[in-house]
Amino acid sequence: MDDQLSRTIGGTSLQLDTSEKTGGVESLYKRILVSMRESSDPSKLVLDMILNPVIPLCQKVDNSVIIADYQIHMLEQLMRTSPKIETCVKKEALKLARDLKANMKENTENSLAVLGFLLLLSIYGLLDYFDEDEVLELFAFVAMHEIAVELFGSLGFANRVSDFVKHLIKRKQFVEAVRFSCAYNLDDKNRLVGMLREHIQNARLICESSCLKTNSIEIKDKARDQEIASLGTVLQCISDYKLEVEDLLLYEIEYRILELKAHKGK
Structure with a gap:
């Protein structure tokens, strides 16, 4: 049907009625999360959903990947489950992470793209493939997101939080500085x-x-x-x-x- 998009992931057919945007999208999100829980390889499933999105607004532009809110939510859920990552899946995630980083060079203000990149590094164990100082600098662009505090620690930056908070203060990101200070018992x-x-x-x-x-x-x-x-x-x-x-x-x-x-x- 013209008003519907359909795709199968994890053996489950996902169908979005585009004539009912809000309800249809919310229903799709729920079904995706169910598919994640039921999948034998949720880490691969999530990558597939980022690279081949169901929702039209998330289509690729000029071969670049656009990260949407629901994909961030999927990555957050995946991070908390600490899934086993197969070598072939890790390679695919690394390629995606490199693509995202390349696209961020001109637009670090796109906090969802930056957050998606950082989540990929944490979930798929990719930090060693990138410059740690550059990765740390990116946190200033996503510090407003609730998951950022947890992600900061999962990537092993807890011992650098004091300097990071000072950096946030210099940028006048005071609420974010308070959040990180509270989470890591500073000040x-x-x-x-x-x-x-x-x-x-x-x-x-x-x-x-x-x-x-x-x-x-x-x-x-x-x-x-x-x-x-x-x-x-x-x-x-x-x-x-x-x-x-x-x-x-x-x-x-x-x-x-x-x-x-x-x-x-x-």
Whole structure:
């Protein structure tokens, strides 16, 4: 049928009804995960799904591989199962990793591509084939992803986390610096809260600067949405790591979010 895409992986036929995008895609994701659990070689299955995706948006462009959200999820699930990797599968994964790295040279801001590359290194044991310092530098581009903290340790970089946190601070990635600090027991409470406050201040300055430069309501609302999202990451970080912060800080964040929402459309 024209409205459907069908493919068989791991002996299971996967069919996506493209006329029902959201429900169809979610259903496909669930079936892929089931296939992973039932597969005799999930490490090969995941590679096949990256190289030959079912979903049209994930097609190759100029022979380069595009990494999609659901493929990242598959790789994350695979990493946590620590599968046995056959030699032939490892060779295939290495080729894919090299292709991804080559494509990243001009676009390290594509965090999904970078994250996919790092996950491949961890799952398929490929770190020895790449320069460790270059690999470590890539973590700054994926530090906002929850899996990054775990991945950092699985690739053997735990003993370099202090320098990495300093690097994040220099890049003004304060929430990410706090996450890594908490995960690896660095810094004291006051310093962590101070970094979160600096993140909050920077987010506000960026939003206000963007709004002052334009009369466009659409652009102003986009800037406000970005600040709201930024404040949301602070609240999530506080919750995830059970940080003890003053009630006043929480009140300031919540009040600012309400203030931003009230100004939308104006």
